[in-house]
Each structure stands twice: as structure tokens, then as C-alpha cells.
Amino acid sequence: MSKQYDAIIIGAGHNGLACAGYLARDNKKVLVLEANNFIGGMAATREFAPGFHASVAHTLPQGQSALISDLSLKKHGFELAAKNLDTTALDGEGNAITFNGKSVKGVDANDQKSYGEYQSLLKKFAKVLKPTWNKRAPRIGGGEIKDMITFAKFGWDVRTLGRDTMREFTRMIFLPAQDMMDEHFDNPLLKAGLSWDYNVGNILAPRSPNNAVLNQLLKLSGDVSGHGGLPLPKGGMGSFVNALANSAKTSGTEIRLNTRVKRVVIENHVAVGVELEDGEIIHAKRIISNADPKTSFLKLLGAANLEIQFTNRINRLRTEGLVAKVHLALNALPNFKGMTKPEGRMILAPSMQYIENAYDQSKYRSYAEDLPMEVVIPTLHDKTLAAEGKHVLSATIQYAPRDVEGGWDKHRDSFMKNVIATLEKFAPGIGDCIEASELLTPADLEQQFNVEGGHWHHGEFAIDSWWMNRPTYGASQSKTPVSGFYLCGAGSHPGGGIMGAAGANAARAIIAEDK
Amino acid sequence: MVHQAKLQSSENINHIELKLLKSPFHERTEALNLNRAWEDWSGYASALHYKCSNLEYFATRNTCAVFDVSPMCKYRFRGKDAEAMLNRMVTRDVAKQGLNRVCYNVWCTDRGRVIDDGTLFRFAEDDFMLCCAEPGLDWFLLSAVGFDVTIEDQSDSLASLALQGPTSCALLKAMGISGVENLKPFDIGRYPYAGGELMVSRTGFTGDLGYELWVEPDLALPLWDDLFSTGANYGIQPMGTESLDLARLEAGFISPMVEFHGALHTVDLGHDHSPFELGLGWLVNFKKAHFNGREALLLEKEKGSKYRLLKLDIEGNKPAENSILYSNKKCTKEIGYVTSAMWSPVVKANIALALVESRYADGDIYAEVYHQKELRWQRKVSQCTIKTKPFWAPERAKLTPPNDV
Numbered sequence: 001m002s003k004q005y006d007a008i009i010i011g012a013g014h015n016g017l018a019c020a021g022y023l024a025r026d027n028k029k030v031l032v033l034e035a036n037n038f039i040g041g042m043a044a045t046r047e048f049a050p051g052f053h054a055s056v057a058h059t060l061p062q063g064q065s066a067l068i069s070d071l072s073l074k075k076h077g078f079e080l081a082a083k084n085l086d087t088t089a090l091d092g093e094g095n096a097i098t099f100n101g102k103s104v105k106g107v108d109a110n111d112q113k114s115y116g117e118y119q120s121l122l123k124k125f126a127k128v129l130k131p132t133w134n135k136r137a138p139r140i141g142g143g144e145i146k147d148m149i150t151f152a153k154f155g156w157d158v159r160t161l162g163r164d165t166m167r168e169f170t171r172m173i174f175l176p177a178q179d180m181m182d183e184h185f186d187n188p189l190l191k192a193g194l195s196w197d198y199n200v201g202n203i204l205a206p207r208s209p210n211n212a213v214l215n216q217l218l219k220l221s222g223d224v225s226g227h228g229g230l231p232l233p234k235g236g237m238g239s240f241v242n243a244l245a246n247s248a249k250t251s252g253t254e255i256r257l258n259t260r261v262k263r264v265v266i267e268n269h270v271a272v273g274v275e276l277e278d279g280e281i282i283h284a285k286r287i288i289s290n291a292d293p294k295t296s297f298l299k300l301l302g303a304a305n306l307e308i309q310f311t312n313r314i315n316r317l318r319t320e321g322l323v324a325k326v327h328l329a330l331n332a333l334p335n336f337k338g339m340t341k342p343e344g345r346m347i348l349a350p351s352m353q354y355i356e357n358a359y360d361q362s363k364y365r366s367y368a369e370d371l372p373m374e375v376v377i378p379t380l381h382d383k384t385l386a387a388e389g390k391h392v393l394s395a396t397i398q399y400a401p402r403d404v405e406g407g408w409d410k411h412r413d414s415f416m417k418n419v420i421a422t423l424e425k426f427a428p429g430i431g432d433c434i435e436a437s438e439l440l441t442p443a444d445l446e447q448q449f450n451v452e453g454g455h456w457h458h459g460e461f462a463i464d465s466w467w468m469n470r471p472t473y474g475a476s477q478s479k480t481p482v483s484g485f486y487l488c489g490a491g492s493h494p495g496g497g498i499m500g501a502a503g504a505n506a507a508r509a510i511i512a513e514d515k
Numbered sequence: 516m517v518h519q520a521k522l523q524s525s526e527n528i529n530h531i532e533l534k535l536l537k538s539p540f541h542e543r544t545e546a547l548n549l550n551r552a553w554e555d556w557s558g559y560a561s562a563l564h565y566k567c568s569n570l571e572y573f574a575t576r577n578t579c580a581v582f583d584v585s586p587m588c589k590y591r592f593r594g595k596d597a598e599a600m601l602n603r604m605v606t607r608d609v610a611k612q613g614l615n616r617v618c619y620n621v622w623c624t625d626r627g628r629v630i631d632d633g634t635l636f637r638f639a640e641d642d643f644m645l646c647c648a649e650p651g652l653d654w655f656l657l658s659a660v661g662f663d664v665t666i667e668d669q670s671d672s673l674a675s676l677a678l679q680g681p682t683s684c685a686l687l688k689a690m691g692i693s694g695v696e697n698l699k700p701f702d703i704g705r706y707p708y709a710g711g712e713l714m715v716s717r718t719g720f721t722g723d724l725g726y727e728l729w730v731e732p733d734l735a736l737p738l739w740d741d742l743f744s745t746g747a748n749y750g751i752q753p754m755g756t757e758s759l760d761l762a763r764l765e766a767g768f769i770s771p772m773v774e775f776h777g778a779l780h781t782v783d784l785g786h787d788h789s790p791f792e793l794g795l796g797w798l799v800n801f802k803k804a805h806f807n808g809r810e811a812l813l814l815e816k817e818k819g820s821k822y823r824l825l826k827l828d829i830e831g832n833k834p835a836e837n838s839i840l841y842s843n844k845k846c847t848k849e850i851g852y853v854t855s856a857m858w859s860p861v862v863k864a865n866i867a868l869a870l871v872e873s874r875y876a877d878g879d880i881y882a883e884v885y886h887q888k889e890l891r892w893q894r895k896v897s898q899c900t901i902k903t904k905p906f907w908a909p910e911r912a913k914l915t916p917p918n919d920v
Contacts, residue, residue, distance in 0.1 A: 269805055303661025304603045307625035308654075308807045315660050474625075481810070 005031045005284035007510070008274055009488065010261050010300065011450070013041035014237075015503035016290030017244035019488040021071040022507030024251030031282065032253060033274065035260035039245050041449045042456075043498050045238025045385075049436030052329040053385040055237035056440065056449075058376050058394045059085065059345065061197075062499035063224035063231055063240075064134065070504075071247040078243035081234035081382035084225040088339060089193025091350035092426045096338035097190045101228020107187045118184045123227050124165055125172070125213075126220040128157045133221045134501050136509055137468045137476045137493040173213050174463070178206040178352050180213065192349040196374060200398060201456035201496065203318055205359030206352040211462040218461060218495055230345060232376070235384045237498060244500070264289075264300045264485060271301075271484035286484055288506060292451055292458035293471040293491035294319055297480070305482055313472040317465065317491075321442030321454030322362055324400035326373075326419050328393040329386070329436040333377070334427040346375040348426045355398070362399035367415055371422045373397040390435075395419070402442035402453050412439060457496025458489050467493060478506035486510065535560040538585035539674035539735035543743075547753050554756065557650065557670070559586035564755035571758035575721055576861050578750025579680030581742060582720075582759050584727065585735075588650050589669045592643040596662035601643055604658040605635065606790060606812075608803035612637045615703040617718050620645075621790050621798050622654070627811030628778035628787040630654055631771060632795070634718060636703060644669070648771050654779065658807070674735035678742065679725030679762070681909075682749040684917040687715070687726065690745045695726070696916035709737050720759060722766020724911045749920075764855045765862060767826055767905035769793055774824065774854045774868055789815055792822040792870070822851070823876045826902040829865045831895065833886040834858050840869055841881045844896055850875035853882060862906045869899075876901075 007023055009016045012034035020030045038044050042056040068074065088098040097106035104115040132154065138147035158166055172180065177198035181191035197219045198212035199205055206212075225231045233240050245255060264287050265273040273283035289296040297306060297314045306314075336342045349355050349372040358368035374396040379386050386392050397419060404411050416439050423430050442454030451458060459471055468476050471491045478486050478493070488506030490496035526546055536559045538544070544562055552563040561583065564571060574580040592601055602609035605620040612618050614637055621632040631654075633647030645655075655666050678686070687695045698704050698717040706713045711734050719725035730738050743751060763770060771777060778787035789812065790799050799812055829835050835856040842848040851871030859866045871880065880899040885892055911917055 266805075269809070298661050304599050305805045307810075308604065308658045308660075309625040311660055312657050 005029050005282070007031070007286040007288055008033060008282060008284040009288045009290055010274065010296075011035075011041065011290030011489065012039040012245070012255055012257075013290050013489065014043045014241045014244055014498055014500055015489050015506075016288075017241060017248055018067060018071070018500035018503030019288060019290070019507045020248040020253045020503075021244055021251065022504055023510065024248050024253045025071070026507070026511050030248065030253040031284065032248070032255040033259045033261055033276075034255065034257050035450055036448075037258050039255060039257070040238055040241030042445065042451070043237040043241045045236030048327045048438040049329040051387050051390065052327070052392050052436065053236055053238075054327040054378070054392050054394050054438075056325050056445070057237045057498045058232070058378060058396075060222065060224060060231045060233055060237070060240065060498055061219050061229065062222040062497040064221075064499060064501060064504075065223050066134065067500045067504055068224070071244065073240070073243040073247060076243040076246035076250070078240055079234045080224075080231050081378065082232040083229075085230040085232055085376070086344040087193060087230065087347060088344055089189045089347045089349070090336060090338055090426055091189050092337060092348065093350070094337045095189055097187065097193060098344070099190070099193065100230070101226060104190065107185075107190050111185050111187050111190060114184045119228065121165070121168070122216070122220060124161055125169055126217050126227070128154075128161065128169065129217050130221065131157065132467060133218075133494040133499075134504065136478070136505060136512075137470065139476055140468050140473060174210050175213055176207050176209045177204075177212040177216070181206070181352065188351040192351050192355060192372075193347040195352055195355070196347045196349065196372075199355070200374065200396065201323055202462070203320060203322055203460055205356050205399075207356055211460070214463060214466060215461055218497060221494070221499065221501075232378060232381055234382050236378065236382075240498065261300060263302065266301070266305050266482065269305075269483065271482050286486060286510060288486040288488045288510070290489040290503070292319065292455070292489060293317055293475065293487065294452040294459070295450065296487060296489075296491070297475075301482060301485060307474070307481060310472070310474045310481055313474070317471055318460035318462075319453035319455045319458070320402045321445060321451075321456065322399045322401055323456060324397045324415070324442065325440040325445070326393075326395040326397060326416070327438040328395070328434050330391040330393055330430075330433040331389075331435050332433045333380075333391055334393070334430040334433055336427045341380070342375070342377050342427070343380050344376075348373050348375060348422065359399050362401040365401050365403055365405040367400055367404065367411070367418065369418050369421070371397050371418055373419075373422065395423075400441055402446065404441075408441045408443045412441070415439065415441070456490075458491035461495045466495070470495060478509040533560050538583050539732040540583045540585060540676070540739050542736060543739045544583055544753065552755065556586040556756075557588060561586055562753070562755035564757045565753045568755060568757035568761075571752050571754040572761050573860070574750060574752035575680045575723065575754060575758065575762050577681065578752070579678055579683040579686055579746070580752045580754035580758070582677040582679065582754040584675045584677050585673070587646050587648065587670070587675065589673055590645045590652065590655055591667040591669050592645065592655075592664055593667070594641055594662075594664040597641050597643055597664045600659055600662035600664045601635065601645070602804055603806055604655070606799045606806055606808075608800050609635065609637075610803065614639060617701040617703060617716050619798070621795050623790065623808035623812070624778045624787075625808060625811070627789050627808030627815060629775055629790055629793060629795070630777050630779055632769070636716065638703070649777060672732065674730050674732045674738075676728045676738070676742070677719050677721075677725060678728060679719045679721040679723055679754075681724055681911055682920050683725050685920045686742070686746050686749040686751065689749070690741055698726070699915045700913055709734055709741075713738070720766075720768060721762035722768065722905060722907055722912060723762070723909060724914075724917050760855070761857055761859075764857055764866065764868065765859050765905075765907035767868070769795075769824065769868065770855070774870070785821070788822065789820060791815055791820040792824060794824040820873050822870050823873045824854075825869045825871050825876060825880075826906065827853075827867045827869050827880070827882070827899040828902050829856070829867055829882050829884070829899050830897045831884070832858055832865050833884050833895065833897075834865065835867050835882040835884045835897065838867075838882040838884050840871055840899070841883065841896075842875050842878055844879075844881050844898075846881065846883050846896060848875075850880065859906060864906065865897075866902075866906045867899075
């Protein structure tokens with residue numbers, strides 16, 4: 001006879017834990033089930049080589065201060081190693097442009113001036129979307145007054161941008177990153193560095209239309225370090241998820257590791273529990289999936305319990321991951337051309353064309369020799385990740401298609417060779433400092449972290465899968481077509497990135513139901 | 516002196532080539548289709564009538580008639596999840612469908628609107644065939660996402676005839692198909708035939724005693740010849756769609772593209788229909804496992820449907836074809852329209868199927884009937900009476916074994 005829980009959360013990723021924290025705070029009895037032997041998923045800090053630690057997600061631009069204070073995360077051990085990292089765009093020739101949410105260094109006066117205008121415009125746009133992230137998405141056609149108010153409020157916020165800014169918003173929201181850059185700046189290196197956040201983590205490159213600006217605005221949703229801030233958590237992102245877990249546990253949440261859910265148990269068309277791989281069945285009033293939508297609906301629930309057109313919308317979600325992660329264990333600090341000390345975040349890409357070229361390869365299930373990447377050496381700010389004098393290099397690399405021709409087993413070595421060769425161009429001699437390395441292709445992310453396609457956002461973050469359509473209509477507002485079954489992961493509103501808002505929104509939806 | 520006209524036989528005439536596919540029976544049906552009255556059915560030439568639709572109609576009610584159903588769309592579903600996949604797609608409980616049984620079924624969109632209807636044949640635990648009038652592969656493939664099932668379009672690889680009428684069983688027995696009399700309605704039987712196999716299902720679209728015969732295309736002509744040589748003593752006639760349409764209306768069966776437009780084809784909002792609206796509520800099983808459209812249909816059942824398909828007995832003898840229906844004799848309040856109408860010789864009544872707004876369906880219904888009298892159009896308003904049972908449902912249609920004739 002198993003205990004009766006108010007909610008079972010499938011997956012102890014950061015959104016699952018945030019959802020648990022909010023529910024537990026509302027006196028709900030929550031059980032979190034995690035297939036892996038660690039919590040946090042892609043946000044976990046893992047020892048990738050003896051004495052060296054890193055997390056797949058390394059910075060926290062989307063951090064929500066409301067969540068941090070609601071769940072008392074600081075009390076539970078969350079702290080920052082660096083409040084706000086600068087970003088430096090490098091071209092490998094010794095040129096460097098450093099920028100943050102406020103200012104830019106290393107460009108001419110024209111670009112300096114444009115940068116201020118550009119950031120102030122983005123700030124206005126981000127402000128319009130800000131109220132949407134941490135609130136339930138409206139539902140189209142539901143006829144609920146609450147939803148109509150949400151739409152009206154959004155319309156009002158767009159309108160009160162002022163006539164000119166509103167027009168620019170409606171024009172720019174669908175622009176490719178390249179157009180945004182070309183409209184504002186001349187310097188190709190600045191354009192490459194700034195365009196990075198428009199596309200990374202999605203099936204996008206500088207010239208891809210429609211979804212890039214929206215992605216950039218999602219990345220600007222955080223408020224831990226102000227507009228455009230880039231906080232670096234101490235102890236890797238793992239400290240953030242550990243604090244979430246401790247917060248939830250303090251409020252009575254149970255977390256079971258090494259517990260893989262085989263399926264959601266449906267009785268009389270209602271989700272009533274989960275069946276584990278070993279056959280154990282655990283019942284709960286609500287089943288909340290932090291897994292990606294494809295896994296949640298097609299594997300855990302099963303198409304047999306869903307509508308046909310809905311199933312196809314889920315099946316059509318774009319989930320192919322294009323980002324690889326490399327962790328290097330270094331016995332010395334490498335020298336990056338153009339930098340005195342490789343602090344902050346570095347974007348290795350001389351031009352948008354360089355990024356576009358790499359993307360083109362991925363379309364044909366291959367990868368480029370020159371790989372654009374984002375590099376952070378967190379050990380410069382955080383001594384907990386490696387021994388004194390040793391360093392960790394954490395690199396986010398585009399583009400590595402999940403379905404590379406012939407499979408990743410065949411390509412691991414050659415891809416890694418390209419990564420090191422690219423790094424050598426930007427930081428000559430880095431190869432000699434490498435003690436150990438870890439490559440996580442999208443296929444590895446899929447397999448090790450149970451994320452369909454190894455996609456950062458559990459499914460492309462795009463206009464067609466945003467807000468009331470995230471992951472798709474019929475499954476918005478954290479609710480699903482199956483009564484008792486909810487979504488709380490990056491595949492639901494507002495989306496991916498280390499944010500916790502999807503988990504918090506699910507908890508809010510559930511708490512509101514009980515009122 | 517007797518004058519005899521020299522008539523050329525049809526096959527000696529150099530006809531304009533039919534730009535339509537030919538069914539496996541075409542060599543025979545073409546020779547009999549004296550008026551070259553063909554229509555396009557799924558790309559195949561399908562006879563509207565052969566000699567005369569009245570003759571064909573009376574044959575199917577009094578002796579037997581043969582309709583070439585080969586153009587019918589036929590899909591085979593095989594695999595571990597075939598039952599689960601179909602059960603989720605259609606509204607009846609496929610899990611409860613026995614082996615070698617046929618079930619009339621309907622399938623709906625997510626919102627519970629009818630896409631099509633058809634007959635589902637179960638050959639084995641993991642082997643089914645679905646027959647429907649309209650191509651449906653696209654929908655079936657969508658419905659198969661997430662299931663281990665293979666779907667094969669067998670429309671072109673199976674020849675089939677509907678043999679319908681009171682002498683049909685006797686004719687099959689006379690052809691040596693022994694045991695066919697033991698088939699209950701909706702049973703499937705297999706019999707050795709001409710070195711191959713003849714599959715017989717006790718199904719049809721006339722509401723009378725009847726069977727559908729299924730063979731590989733190379734046995735099509737021998738089967739046809741056998742039926743017509745042995746059948747001469749059983750009053751056999753070839754039958755086209757015109758007479759079939761009369762027979763199915765008497766049986767109260769709905770026809771796609773006549774009573775309803777499939778939900779995947781309608782353009783205007785609300786021009787599609789739910790099973791409840793089409794009188795197919797009896798097919799919707801809320802006790803079975805989840806099926807597509809369930810939630811929407813449950814809600815509709817609770818709240819009521821917008822339309823109701825009615826069987827009407829209309830006063831007078833002028834078929835109410837294309838009539839608009841009203842709630843008052845003055846014809847000021849429109850409440851619906853007739854979808855199919857005829858004077859039924861066998862029931863001796865002026866019958867029709869009609870779609871009427873539910874909220875008016877229990878009140879008075881009048882049909883505005885137009886008819887010609889020596890070319891002059893006349894208008895009359897006729898009162899309609901609702902019939903709850905099929906207009907024509909003879910006992911012999913259900914009797915097993917059927918009576919000898």
C-alpha cells in the first residue's frame with residue numbers, strides 16, 4: 001500500500017524542483033521521481049574528470065529574483081560566484097570587443113552610440129514580454145475572461161510603448177538576428193558576438209527569420225543582475241538546483257533518485273499515478289511531468305490516451321538539438337588572443353557569416369571545421385570547481401546536429417579534433433594544458449539527461465510554440481488534455497533556459513485549481 | 516411485312532475512351548452498361564445503372580442484384596498495436612470485436628466531428644481491414660503515430676461485389692459455397708473457390724439479406740460469370756449506384772457527401788457533423804478506452820446537439836428532393852433541409868432523410884416540395900412525420916440460416 005501524494009513530479013530537473021518547492025510551500029505532499037542518480041539534469045554540477053566539476057548550463061541570465069526569494073534559495077545555499085559577467089567577442093586575430101547590458105568597449109564612436117540605443121530598445125521590448133513569463137499563458141478560444149484580460153493587457157503594453165516603438169516592436173519581433181545587427185551596427189565582430197544569444201540553443205542561425213528576437217527577449221527575462229545581466233552561480237549551476245531541492249525538501253517534499261517512470265497510470269480517463277520500471281505503482285492526485293513534451297505525451301502517457309491531431313502537433317515539435325557541450329580540465333590558464341585574462345564569457349566567432357557557415361553544415365547532418373562557441377572559465381571566479389591552479393573550460397558549441405550522418409560514435413573524435421583546433425586558433429597552446437575532456441553531443445544530452453533530441457528547450461522556442469501555443473494549443477497553461485496530468489518543464493510556458501518559471505507556473509496553475 | 520431495325524450491339528460501337536480506371540469486373544460490367552452511364556468513384560468507372568435503375572431496384576428487393584464495390588477504399592491494418600490504434604481512432608470498442616466479424620464504425624476529429632464511416636473487418640488479433648467510400652490514408656497515418664502498426668492501401672488489390680436480395684444466399688449455395696448459410700449478419704467466412712479463396716461477409720448497403728464477396732482480382736471474372744450463369748434462375752441483375760441509393764435510403768443508411776460532408780473537407784464553420792447529429796449516437800461507446808473526440812462528444816451528449824438527422828414520412832407521393840423544411844405550414848421558419856428523398860415502392864411511402872435543428876425536431880415539420888406536372892413546376896407544402904425505425908427492415912435480413920427460396 002503506497003502513500004497517497006498530492007502530486008508526483010516526473011524529473012528532478014530545475015523546473016521540477018521549482019514546481020515541487022512552490023507546491024510544498026502550499027502544504028502539498030509532493031514526490032519527485034528522478035531517473036538519474038543525481039538531481040538537476042542539465043543544470044547539475046558533475047565531476048567530469050577527477051577533481052574537475054562543471055554543469056552543462058553554466059550561466060544564469062534568465063534567473064528570476066522572485067523565485068529565489070519565494071523559495072528562500074539563498075538560505076538553502078545558493079550564491080553567485082560572479083554577479084555579472086561581461087561578454088567578449090573574439091575573432092582569433094587579437095581583436096576583442098567587450099559588452100554587457102549597458103555598454104560596449106572596443107568599437108568606434110558610431111557603434112558605441114548605436115549600442116546605447118539598441119540596448120534601450122531591447123529593454124523596452126523585454127519589458128513588454130516580462131509580465132508574460134511568470135504568469136499563466138492565455139488560452140485561445142476558451143472564452144475565459146481571465147484570458148481575455150491577459151490578451152488585452154499584452155495589447156495595452158505593446159500599445160503603450162508609444163506609436164513608434166510599438167511599430168518597431170511589431171516589425172522587429174520577426175526579424176532575423178542578422179537584420180537586427182545590420183540595422184544597428186557596423187563592426188562585424190560586435191555583430192557576431194551580439195547575435196549569439198539570439199540563436200544559441202535553437203535551430204537558428206543569424207539569417208534565420210521569425211524566432212530569433214523572441215529568443216533574445218527570453219534570454220533577457222532574468223533580473224538577478226539587471227538588464228542583460230549574466231550571473232555565474234558558485235559551485236556551478238548545481239548549487240542552484242541543490243538549493244531548489246533543499247527548499248522543497250524542507251517543506252516536506254520527497255525526492256527519489258534512480259527511479260525511472262515507465263508510464264503514467266490512467267484510470268477512467270484520468271491520470272492517477274505512475275508505474276515505475278520495476279512495476280511499482282505510486283498513486284497521486286496529480287501527475288506533473290518535467291520531461292519534454294514528446295517524452296511526456298508519446299512515451300509516458302501514450303498516443304492511445306490522446307487525440308489524434310493533438311498527438312501530431314506534439315510529434316511535429318522541433319526537438320533536434322544542435323548544441324554540443326565540451327568541458328576541458330586544464331592544468332594552466334590558457335591565453336586567449338586579445339584578452340589579458342579570459343574572464344567573463346567569450347564568444348569565439350569573427351563574423352555572423354562564420355556562424356552561418358557552421359549552421360549550413362548542420363543542415364546536411366554534418367559539422368564545420370571552424371566551430372563557433374561560447375566559452376566560460378568559471379574557475380577564474382569560483383574555486384570550488386577545481387583544485388588550486390587548475391581550471392575548467394566550459395564551452396557551448398554550435399552546430400552539432402543530433403542526427404549527424406552515420407551517428408555520433410563515428411564522429412566524436414573528429415568533432416573533438418575540430419573543437420580543439422578551433423580553440424587553438426583563439427588560444428594558441430591550449431591543447432598542451434588539457435588534462436582531460438568531456439564531450440556531450442546532443443545525442444549524449446538526450447541519453448544522459450533524458451531529453452528528446454538533446455534540445456536545450458525541450459522543443460524549439462519559437463513563435464509557433466510560444467505562450468498560449470507552448471508546447472502547442474491543447475496543452476497550454478501547464479494543463480493537458482488528460483485530466484490530472486500536467487506539464488512543468490521547459491516545453492511548457494514560458495520555455496527553456498535555467499529560469500524555473502515553467503515549474504513555478506505549473507505550481508501556480510495547480511494551486512489556483514484548488515482554490 | 517415486318518420491319519426489323521438493325522441495331523448495333525454496344526461492344527461494336529467505337530466509344531469514346533473512358534478516362535477512368537477499370538475495376539477487375541470492368542470487362543463484364545462494360546458489356547452490360549448499354550447506356551455507358553458511368554460515374555467516377557475514387558477514380559474508377561462505376562455504373563450509374565445498367566439497363567434501368569427501376570429494374571435493378573426491384574431485383575434487389577425481390578430476387579438479387581450485384582453491385583461492383585471494388586472502387587471502395589480498403590485499408591489493411593496489421594501489427595502489434597493494430598487493435599489499440601484502431602480502437603483509439605473509431606468510436607466503437609474494437610477490443611470487443613470478435614475474429615471474423617465486421618463492425619460498422621465511424622471516426623471523428625479531435626473535436627468529435629465525423630470524418631467518415633465504414634466497415635471494420637477483423638481477420639486476426641493483429642489484422643484488420645477498414646472499408647470506406649472516401650480515401651482516408653492520410654488520416655489513418657496520422658492516427659498511427661505512436662503505434663506499432665503498418666497500414667497498406669489495398670484498394671486496388673481486392674475485387675469485391677455486393678450480392679444483395681432475398682435470393683442471394685440460395686444463389687451462393689447453388690454455386691457450391693456450402694456453409695455460407697450459416698454466416699450470421701456481420702460474419703466473415705472463407706471458402707475454397709476456383710483454385711483460390713472466396714471471402715464472404717454478410718454485409719451490405721441495402722438493408723436486406725445480402726453478402727459481399729471478396730476475391731483476388733484474377734478471380735474476378737470467373738466469379739462474375741459464375742454468378743450470372745447460376746444466377747439466371749435466381750433473378751440476378753447487375754446494379755448501379757442509382758438503385759443502390761434508393762435501397763440504402765429505405766434502409767435508413769446515410770451516405771457520405773449526401774447526408775454529411777467529412778469534417779476534413781468542410782470549409783465553413785459548423786458545416787461538419789457529429790455522430791449524434793447523424794443518428795450514429797449508438798456507435799459512440801463512452802465505456803471503452805479513450806477514443807478520438809471523446810471529450811468533445813461527451814460534452815455534446817450533455818449539452819445537446821445542434822442538428823438531428825430525421826427519418827421522415829412525408830404526406831403525398833411527390834419525393835421531397837432538395838426540400839427546405841419549416842416549423843410551420845406557412846413556411847416562415849426554416850428549420851432544416853432534406854438530404855435524400857424518394858417514393859419507396861416497397862414501403863409504399865414518401866420517405867426522406869433530413870437534417871433539422873434539434874430544438875425544432877420535436878415540433879411540427881413541413882416540407883416545401885416542388886414537382887413538375889407536364890413540365891410546369893408546382894409547389895406544395897407537406898406535413899412530415901418522424902419515423903424512429905428504418906423504413907425497411909425485413910426479417911430475412913437477420914435470419915440465420917436464411918429461408919430457402
